Amino acid sequence: xxxxxxxxxxxxxRLHVGHYVGSLRRRVELQNSGMFxxxxxxxxxxxxxxxxxxxxEKVRQNIVEVALDYLSCGLDPEKSTLFIQSQxxxxxxxxxxxxxxxxxxxxxxNPTVKSEIQMRNFEASIPVGFFxxxxxxxxxxxxxxxxxxxxxxxxxPMIEQTKEIVRKFNSVYGDTLVEPEVLLPDNKACLRxxxxxxxxxxxxxxxxxxxLSDTEEDVRKKVMSMFTDPNHLxxxxxxxxxxxxxxxxxxxxxxxxxFAEYLPEYANLDELKAHYTRGGLGDVKVKKFLNNVLQxxxxxxxxxxxxxxxxxxxxxxxxxxxxxxxxxxxxxxxxDVKKSMKINYFDDNAxxxxxxxxxxx
Numbered sequence: 001x002x003x004x005x006x007x008x009x010x011x012x013x014r015l016h017v018g019h020y021v022g023s024l025r026r027r028v029e030l031q032n033s034g035m036f037x038x039x040x041x042x043x044x045x046x047x048x049x050x051x052x053x054x055x056x057e058k059v060r061q062n063i064v065e066v067a068l069d070y071l072s073c074g075l076d077p078e079k080s081t082l083f084i085q086s087q088x089x090x091x092x093x094x095x096x097x098x099x100x101x102x103x104x105x106x107x108x109x110n111p112t113v114k115s116e117i118q119m120r121n122f123e124a125s126i127p128v129g130f131f132x133x134x135x136x137x138x139x140x141x142x143x144x145x146x147x148x149x150x151x152x153x154x155x156x157p158m159i160e161q162t163k164e165i166v167r168k169f170n171s172v173y174g175d176t177l178v179e180p181e182v183l184l185p186d187n188k189a190c191l192r193x194x195x196x197x198x199x200x201x202x203x204x205x206x207x208x209x210x211x212l213s214d215t216e217e218d219v220r221k222k223v224m225s226m227f228t229d230p231n232h233l234x235x236x237x238x239x240x241x242x243x244x245x246x247x248x249x250x251x252x253x254x255x256x257x258x259f260a261e262y263l264p265e266y267a268n269l270d271e272l273k274a275h276y277t278r279g280g281l282g283d284v285k286v287k288k289f290l291n292n293v294l295q296x297x298x299x300x301x302x303x304x305x306x307x308x309x310x311x312x313x314x315x316x317x318x319x320x321x322x323x324x325x326x327x328x329x330x331x332x333x334x335x336d337v338k339k340s341m342k343i344n345y346f347d348d349n350a351x352x353x354x355x356x357x358x359x360x361x
Contacts, residue, residue, distance in 0.1 A: 006146035008042030011062035072305035094139035198227030
């Protein structure tokens, strides 16, 4: 069986460092590993419309923002298929068929759906499209027969729902769909990067993000304003590193070699943490180090983005070609699904022959 990756992002704005450590950096590594036969990277604009139906221009404008971030981080259209979800109508048809395999109560129990509904204040009036987006996500994954789906920890319930749909479909209609496996970040700090304000999730709506496209000065200001240990008031006070956003970011981004360059009095992050824990190390010093760490990681991304920003027609052409290639694959899967469901009437010569004989007698 071919090894295939399907992953992507909703185009709700520029991508931030949470996206980067949670999935984007890993996608580039996987793309360049040579371990996978095909890699599909989707800009999920149709999914974004489930809670932005009255503001399509926002979604439209953000398509290119996400594409620029993809290309700037090193996703290569020669190695990965970059495409736009809405340009693959087969995904809608697959979603429609899968809806018959999932109950309303099962969707209501999905922890990710429940938290997203609460976050968007949809409790009183939930758009049907938003409520059923786990089914849409299952269509996305199965359309490309993905064997591997790199996700953050918060998306695990969504992948479990996809697995349930695959099992149900295959048990009813025969072995047709591929059950995917999850690939989580290998660095625990990358499972969910907190916002710079200390809140559990980095979110555009909470205005607590560091964006991949932020200027050097923007990054510096955001790092220096970051929430730390509220009880670490004096330099001499013992500090807490667990749950401290500054140290979580260092866990996600810092490499031992960076200490020799930016903070030579420490050999590694463990030494820095030990000093902070026993007291005598100020937040400003640690934040300045984190700023240097982030700037080293983000500088090449920022440079590449400026180059791609001068080639917008080429960016759209990459997405157009990728969407054509993706549609061919999804169309083949849809044909398999319709055949298994016995609704491929005009392609089923055996059916036509059988009916002809029946009425000829």
